[in-house]
Amino acid sequence: MAGFFTPEQIEILSASTVRVATLAELAFASGTMRLFAGAGVRDFGGQEWRGLGGLISIDGLGDMRTTQANTVSITLSGVDEATLPKAIGEPEEVVDRLIVIYWQFLDSGMQPVGSLVPIYFGLMQSPSIDRSEASDDEGAVCTISLPCEGLFVGRSKPPRGRYTDRDQQARHPGDRIFDRMSENRGKVVLWPDFD
Incomplete structure (x- = not known):
């Protein structure tokens, strides 16, 4: 206080x-x-x-x-x-x-x-x-x-969309932030990689 x-x-x-x-x-x-x-x-x-x-x-x-x-x-x-x-x-x-x-x-x-x-x-x-x-x-x-x-x-309302390229294109055509999202499903990223 x-x-x-x-x-x-x-x-x-x-x-x-x-x-x-x-x-x-x-x-x-x-x-x-x-x-x-x-x-x-x-x-x-x-x-x-x-x-x-x-x-x-x-x-x-x-x-x-x-x-x-x-x-x-x-x-x-x-x-x-x-x-x-x-x-x-x-x-x-x-x-x-x-x-x-x-x-x-x-x-x-x-x-x-x-x-x-x-x-x-x-x-x-x-x-x-x-x-x-x-x-x-x-x-x-x-x-x-x-x-x-x-x-x-x-707080309890559903989200207005999903984090997918299709939903993002419907909201903001031409925005490419989620266009590789499907490739990252199940992908393991090692970070930090000191090799």
């Missing part, structure tokens, strides 16, 4: 109260959006992050030391109507795009200490939208939920 965290971060982690900001970097097709669960606009790791206060929640961040495809869900509450058409009508903007969730340790003055610590890598999926009914004293509230699948989600 001493090689991963800086001495300042280790000091913060060993204190009785640990202050941390949770950051989400969403790589949409049109550009990257950086959000955090706080207020205002802050500089973390040399980048500008926009705070959403209590409007954002991240569920499913647990023990990430396994090789399972953990699913994380990001929920934005109180979203304005202008955001909805973009979330509904353009799936290529979101689906299978990278999301990285970080921790940024903070000192007692709420200033960043050390570099960002990535805690989750995943791929965004199609968002779902929930609209509550308007009441007499409040308007309708829109909530967007963005499910994200871990990078191991495709």
